[in-house]
Amino acid sequence: MKVQVYVTLKPGVLDPQGKAIHHALEGLGFSGVSDVRAGRFIELEVADEVSDADLDAMCAKLLANTVIENYRIERA
């Protein structure tokens, strides 16, 4: 089974990378973008018996740094 994990910076944590992407978009002439925040997408192939609690622990212990990041888990 595929599991998709989305890791995003917490609100309020400055994202210099997102800001640079935003500037680059403006430089390309795209208007109407008010903010950009960059995150990380991780896809796991896991056995069916892997529980939601296991997945949550994987995110909390390694895939995300919960000091600065939130995560969302989706089973595909």
Next chain:
Amino acid sequence: MKTAVIVFPGSNCDRDMAVALERVSGRAPAMVWHRETELPDGTEFIALPGGFSYGDYLRSGAMAARSPILRSVADAAGRGVPVLGVCNGFQVLTEAGLLPGALMRNAGLNFVCRTVPLKVENNQSLFTSGYSAGEVIDIPVAHHDGNYFADAETLDRIEGEGRVAFRYAAPVNGSARDIAGVLNNSGNVLGMMPHPERAIDAAHGGTDGLRLFEAALGALV
């Protein structure tokens, strides 16, 4: 005095750290590979060196913080053994939860590589007792992810507890409150982005880093 330098794949300041420890302690440190599960018996001082452990995969320091040897390092830290993490070593210590906060991409997105003035905020610690309070020292930095972040409550707490060891005298990387080095609650773990091991010989351009090693290792004699 038995010291140890932890070596990860991608560490690149491990030998500089070894030179500094040997010069001050008179004895070469044990170079301990990340796959080891135990530190050498009687290790009295542990250094986590700079570099790009595991290629900075996932996040700087994230993989190293979960490597087998880190359990022994955490145990030793808990027993009061001094642990110094420099640059990537600081990132590893925050990722391992041994120090608060996180080190994010520099605010200017640039790799910063130059000697910077650092203010000694706390000279009462094991590592900083060779400096005077408020003294400004010159230590090189070389990093891409040195932008210290912690929530306001954590920042207030560590400031109140005197756990900010060093502060940049002028902004370098966007760090919250210009924090450059942080101590743990017991004061035996120090993480700092600047490289004291690169300032121990006049040929380096300065020797302000030497007093950190002299203080920390001297206290153990």
